[in-house]
Amino acid sequence: MSNLIRNNAIVNDDEWITVTLPAGEEVVRKQAGKVVMFKLTGEQSCTPEQIAATVIPASGKIIVPLSVWLVRKDELAPRLAKGELGIWLATHEVLENLIDAVDDINQLPIIAVFVERFADGRIFSIGTLLRTRYGYKNELRAFGDVLRDQLFFLKRCGYDSYLIRADRSAEEALASLQDFSQPYQGAVDETQPVWRRVQR
Amino acid sequence: MYKYDEIDQAIVDQRVAQYRDQVRRFIAGELSDEEFRPLRLQNGLYIQRHAPMLRIAVPYGTLSSRQMHKLGDIAQHYDRGYGHFSTRQNLQLNWPKLEDTPDILAELATVQMHAIQTSGNCIRNITTDQFAGVAPDEVIDPRAVAEIIRQWSTFHPEFALLPRKFKIAVSGTKQDRAIVQAHDIGLEFYYDDQQKMAIKVWVGGGLGRTPILGSVVREHLEWQHILTYCEAVIRVYNLHGRRDNSFKARIKILVKALGIDEFRRQVDEEWQHLKDGPNTITEAELARVSQYFTAMPYENLPAHDAGFDSAIASNPAFAAWVKRCVHAHKQPGYRAVSLSLKPHGKAPGDITSEQMHVVADLAEKYSFGELRASHEQNLILTDVKLSDLYSVWEIARANGLATPNIGLLTDIICCPGGDFCSLANAKSIPIAEAIQMQFDNLDYLHDIGELELNISGCMNACGHHHVGHIGILGVDKDGSEWYQVTIGGKQGNDASLGTVIGRAFAAEEMPGVVQRLIEVYLRERTDEERFIDTVRRIGITPFKEHVYAKQEEAAHV
Numbered sequence: 103m104s105n106l107i108r109n110n111a112i113v114n115d116d117e118w119i120t121v122t123l124p125a126g127e128e129v130v131r132k133q134a135g136k137v138v139m140f141k142l143t144g145e146q147s148c149t150p151e152q153i154a155a156t157v158i159p160a161s162g163k164i165i166v167p168l169s170v171w172l173v174r175k176d177e178l179a180p181r182l183a184k185g186e187l188g189i190w191l192a193t194h195e196v197l198e199n200l201i202d203a204v205d206d207i208n209q210l211p212i213i214a215v216f217v218e219r220f221a222d223g224r225i226f227s228i229g230t231l232l233r234t235r236y237g238y239k240n241e242l243r244a245f246g247d248v249l250r251d252q253l254f255f256l257k258r259c260g261y262d263s264y265l266i267r268a269d270r271s272a273e274e275a276l277a278s279l280q281d282f283s284q285p286y287q288g289a290v291d292e293t294q295p296v297w298r299r300v301q302r
Numbered sequence: 303m304y305k306y307d308e309i310d311q312a313i314v315d316q317r318v319a320q321y322r323d324q325v326r327r328f329i330a331g332e333l334s335d336e337e338f339r340p341l342r343l344q345n346g347l348y349i350q351r352h353a354p355m356l357r358i359a360v361p362y363g364t365l366s367s368r369q370m371h372k373l374g375d376i377a378q379h380y381d382r383g384y385g386h387f388s389t390r391q392n393l394q395l396n397w398p399k400l401e402d403t404p405d406i407l408a409e410l411a412t413v414q415m416h417a418i419q420t421s422g423n424c425i426r427n428i429t430t431d432q433f434a435g436v437a438p439d440e441v442i443d444p445r446a447v448a449e450i451i452r453q454w455s456t457f458h459p460e461f462a463l464l465p466r467k468f469k470i471a472v473s474g475t476k477q478d479r480a481i482v483q484a485h486d487i488g489l490e491f492y493y494d495d496q497q498k499m500a501i502k503v504w505v506g507g508g509l510g511r512t513p514i515l516g517s518v519v520r521e522h523l524e525w526q527h528i529l530t531y532c533e534a535v536i537r538v539y540n541l542h543g544r545r546d547n548s549f550k551a552r553i554k555i556l557v558k559a560l561g562i563d564e565f566r567r568q569v570d571e572e573w574q575h576l577k578d579g580p581n582t583i584t585e586a587e588l589a590r591v592s593q594y595f596t597a598m599p600y601e602n603l604p605a606h607d608a609g610f611d612s613a614i615a616s617n618p619a620f621a622a623w624v625k626r627c628v629h630a631h632k633q634p635g636y637r638a639v640s641l642s643l644k645p646h647g648k649a650p651g652d653i654t655s656e657q658m659h660v661v662a663d664l665a666e667k668y669s670f671g672e673l674r675a676s677h678e679q680n681l682i683l684t685d686v687k688l689s690d691l692y693s694v695w696e697i698a699r700a701n702g703l704a705t706p707n708i709g710l711l712t713d714i715i716c717c718p719g720g721d722f723c724s725l726a727n728a729k730s731i732p733i734a735e736a737i738q739m740q741f742d743n744l745d746y747l748h749d750i751g752e753l754e755l756n757i758s759g760c761m762n763a764c765g766h767h768h769v770g771h772i773g774i775l776g777v778d779k780d781g782s783e784w785y786q787v788t789i790g791g792k793q794g795n796d797a798s799l800g801t802v803i804g805r806a807f808a809a810e811e812m813p814g815v816v817q818r819l820i821e822v823y824l825r826e827r828t829d830e831e832r833f834i835d836t837v838r839r840i841g842i843t844p845f846k847e848h849v850y851a852k853q854e855e856a857a858h859v
Contacts, residue, residue, distance in 0.1 A: 133547035140545035221340055221423070223463030227540045230460050235575055251324065251341055258459035281320050284309050286453040287529075288580040289460065295580060296453075297587040302307055 105272045107253075108241070108263040110279060112272050118188060118212060119159055120245065121166045123152045140222055141194035165190045165214050165243075168200050175203070188212030190245070193224040197231055207238045212263075214243040220252055226259040233260035233290045250275035254282060260290035303364050303672055304449045304594045306414040313456065314411040317418060321345050322404035329401065340463065344424055346392075346417030347403055350724050356395045356403055357420040358410060362430045362448045362472070363391035363675040367666040370673065372413040374658030380406050385658070387643060387651040389715055389766055390469070391429050391675040392420055396722050418456055423464045425455035425536075429471045431479040432676035435595060436638050436684045438630045442474035442491040442499055446592040447528060450583060454529050461536050465543030466551035468536065469508070481677070481793045483507045483515045484769060486553045487532060491525075499525045505535060505565070506557030509763035513799050514554045517562040519569060525588070529581040534573035538565070598670045598685050603635025607688035622744065623695055623706040637691060639669075639683040640676070641698055642705040642713065646738035649731045650716040651679030660701045668694055677766075678715055678754075680708065711753045711820075712738045715766050719759030719776065720783070726759035728776025728783035733757055733812050740813035750820055753833045754793070769793045771834040772819060773800040774812065785812055789819065789845055790837045803846045818849045 104114040126149055131138040141147055153173045158164065164181065165188040171178060181187040188210055191200055201207060213232060217225045225244060232238040243263035244256050253264060257279055266272040288295040296302070306314075321341075328338040342349075346357035358373070365373075373393055377385045380402050381395045388394050398406060410416055419426055428448045435443045451470060455461070461468070473480040474491035482488025488504035501523045507516025523531055535553075544550040557565045614621045629638040641661060644650050653661075661681055665673040668690045669683040676682060681703075686694055698704035707713045714737065717723065719730030734757055741747050756770030760777075767773030773788035785807050788800030807815050820833075822845045827836045837845070 131546075134549045136548070138546045142544070142546050143542050220337070221463050222545065223423075223461065223465075224541055224545075226460040226462060227537050230537075249337060251337070252462070255457075255459040255462045278320075282313060282316050282457065284312055285459075286313070286456055287458055289458075293580050296309055297584065297590070298580060300309065302309065302590060 105266045105268060105270075106263065107266065107272055107276055107279075110276070112276065118163045118165050120190065120214065121156060121158060121164050121170070123148050123167055123170070124155045124157075126152045139219055141192075141218075143194050143224065144196050145194055147192065147194065162186070163211075164188070165212060167191070168195055168203070172199065172203055182209060185211055188214060188241075190214035190216055190243075191228075192216040192218065193222045193228065197228050197236075201236055207232070207236050208240060210238075210240060212241040212243060213238060214245055214263075215261075217244060217246040217248065220247040220249050226255055229256065229259035229261050230290055250278040253278045258285065258289040258291050303366060304361075304445075304591065310414070310453075311411075314414070314416045314418075317345075317416060318404060318407045318411050321407060325400065325404050340422055343422035344419055344462075345403075345407070346420035347400070348421060348724075350396070350722055351720075352722070353397045354400050354403070355718075355722065356398045356406060356417060357388065358393045358395070358415060358417050359420045359427050360392050360415075360675050361452050362428050362434070362445055363432050363677075364445070365673050365675065366413075367662040367671040367673070369413045369415055370658050370662035370665065372409065372415070374655040374662065376406055376409055377658065378655040383656075384652055384654045386649070386718060387653065387675050387679045387681070389677050389679060389717070389764055390420075390427055391432075391677055392427055393675070394718070396718070421467075423466050423468075425458060425461055425464075425468045425470065428452050428455070429469070429480055429485075429677060431473055431475055432674045432678075432680075432682050433479065433629065433638055433684065434474065434674075435597070436631050436633070436636075437475050437479075438632050439476040440474055440632070441476065441493060443595055444472040444474040444489070444491050445595045446588060447489075447491070447525065447583075448472045449591050449594070450587065451528065451532070454532075454581065460533070461540060464536070464540055465545045466548065466553075468539075468553070470532070476795075478793070478795045478797075481766070481769065481797065483797045484509055484513075484766075484793070485516065487535060488516055489528065494522060501525060501528060503531065503535075506554040506562070508552050508554045509766055509768045510552065511549055511761045511763075512552075512554065513763065513768040514558065515797055515799065516554075517557060519562065519566050526583050527577060529583060530576040530579055531569075531573055533576050533581065534569045537572055538568045542568075597633070600633045600636060600685070601687070603633075603687065605634045607635065610688045610691055613692045619699075619706075620692060620695055622748065623699075623704055624691065625748075626706040626708045626710065627704065628691060631685070633685075635688050637686050637688060639686050639691070639694060639698075640708045641681040641683065641703040642707055643680050643703070644707055644713050644738070645702050645705045646707075646712055646742050647735050649718075650714045650734050653681075657701055657703060660697065661703065664694060664697060678708075678713060680713070706744065707747060709752045709754075710747050711741050711750055711755055711816075712747060713754070714738065715754070715756040715770065717758050717764035719757075719765075723759060723764075725762055726776060727761075727778035728759050728785065729809070730757045730759040730765060730774075730776055733774060733776075733785065733809060736809075736813045737816050740817060750824070751832055755816070756791075766793075767791070768799045769797060770800060771832075771837070772816060777806055779806065783809060785809065787815060787819075787849075789842055790834070792834050801842050803842055804850055815849055819845055822848045 245265040504516035720726040758765035791800030
């Protein structure tokens with residue numbers, strides 16, 4: 103059973119392979135005595151060695167890390183031209199680095215955003231900016247610690263594809279896309295606030 | 303006050319269903335503690351020392367009689383027959399059962415109430431002046447815009463999981479009573495030179511661990527742009543706030559690190575893309591919401607009432623209550639009334655179910671069925687006729703709601719503290735009670751005059767100790783409870799943060815310490831000076847010397 107929801111339905115035919123960086127040294131950092139759970143926006147999170155050592159499958163549709171795309175663009179450009187390359191970034195990465203690194207954001211058939219911890223709400227601003235400021239129209243996927251209780255918000259921020267965390271049921275998650283029938287504020291999916299949509 | 307239509311009602315009803323399922327999954331073990339935590343918090347549910355605590359939203363402090371009756375019933379049925387009004391104008395229940403909380407929310411939804419976003423890392427309840435709409439010094443009644451902001455912030459998808467909590471206050475009066483400078487965003491309404499409603503926007507204020515007064519990020523914002531401008535501010539914060547360290551995660555730290563000019567530049571850059579977008583408020587929407595906040599159907603009354611005047615002249619107890627608890631009103635012949643939730647020796651802000659019903663009945667009979675909660679943790683009847691004041695007083699007094707101490711030393715702002723809150727370093731309620739008993743003589747209390755004494759049980763500062771004329775902070779030293787004292791804090795247009803006078807004290811020393819601070823004030827004051835004025839004029843040194851000199855004498859005996 104697939105755990106991918108796309109356009110309000112569970113799909114079993116996802117052809118995209120998410121390419122990940124090889125594991126680096128995880129440094130446990132502390133702030134005020136507590137383990138740091140969230141990386142700062144713009145923080146460098148991988149090494150040139152990791153980027154160089156990232157294994158790219160020779161064929162098929164791939165979603166590569168933004169950091170790999172930035173460094174190995176020449177090698178990957180033909181895959182993009184064929185429509186077989188998407189890019190993913192993590193919530194602490196700077197979205198503008200992605201925007202600057204492609205001629206036209208809509209060349210990308212898919213952009214995925216990795217959320218390491220569900221409580222990291224940067225994912226919502228990243229989705230909103232991609233859809234509104236940068237006019238991105240293709241598939242926008244959330245993956246990582248993606249849980250049903252955040253799904254409604256993700257949808258409203260422009261995501262249309264959700265890879266639910268492996269140990270949770272995508273079927274149950276599907277229901278939460280309908281949690282609220284008539285939200286107050288304008289957002290990505292429904293741009294008009296309620297007072298412009300309905301005669302109140 | 304605002305009345306729900308079917309859209310508002312659907313949102314709270316759907317929230318109850320969503321939350322009921324979340325609780326079910328948590329109890330069934332399908333949600334971990336960590337996963338359930340932000341979900342329950344965004345519904346106001348804390349796991350506390352003895353039991354969960356449920357914080358019920360009272361948007362900008364406004365309640366109807368019907369809602370107050372419902373709160374009384376809920377406190378009776380699901381709790382131990384009382385509730386606690388907090389410094390964010392909300393009501394907290396200290397003893398509900400987790401499994402009952404969905405039913406409590408369902409009950410609240412029947413009277414157009416909820417607990418949405420009363421905690422958690424999201425936009426919290428909007429707060430304002432408890433006298434909004436009736437204060438003589440009011441320039442603009444901010445409640446309609448507060449309601450529009452409430453709706454916009456409810457389940458705002460982009461800001462559902464911010465780095466930290468986010469508090470917005472609105473104020474439309476000459477004398478600020480909403481502490482706009484101590485909020486993440488403070489909106490100060492005024493008429494600009496075109497006579498159009500405009501807003502001065504403060505950002506980056508907050509108490510807590512690192513108390514900072516806000517900075518002005520924008521002097522002049524046209525009212526239509528409030529929502530898009532707030533979106534720009536909060537987006538910059540959402541993307542760049544310090545998520546790595548919860549102690550540094552509030553917007554104030556980001557504003558301080560960037561400097562207000564750079565922060566303003568980033569906000570303006572963001573706002574260029576949002577300005578005039580769909581969330582720009584229309585005249586029609588402002589008019590729709592404003593119709594719920596028009597003036598009450600007042601009678602045309604003379605400015606004086608003979609019966610009232612003679613009651614004042616003949617009854618000193620009534621006169622004392624009027625002096626402290628009755629406030630000026632825009633409308634001739636009417637007054638606003640504070641019902642003190644600070645009887646001496648009781649937990650500040652606490653109210654029993656019976657009292658809730660009494661207050662609801664008073665509002666129904668004498669104040670157009672509406673009342674307010676203040677951030678000072680009292681309740682207010684906003685629209686009482688002069689000729690009704692005596693009857694209101696008699697009923698309030700018979701029910702322990704007429705202590706004539708509003709604005710005086712014993713009108714203490716106090717968080718629940720270590721008796722209830724799992725964050726607290728020290729108890730706060732017993733300190734408040736002990737100080738109230740020390741100053742139980744009303745004549746003495748009135749002679750001391752206006753004085754704000756605020757107590758927090760930890761540096762999160764729910765008791766606003768930094769802006770108390772006297773502030774008391776509970777601290778933990780080697781596992782025991784101590785109290786640090788500040789003086790010179792103040793809320794209002796000329797807000798300031800208090801200065802620590804020296805080493806901390808044990809609980810039993812506290813009434814004596816306050817007594818000594820008062821002795822210095824009584825010795826040094828000029829005729830027209832309040833405590834805070836004397837502190838500002840002579841500085842903290844004389845206070846410090848007197849408090850610690852006595853300490854040392856005592857130590858040598």
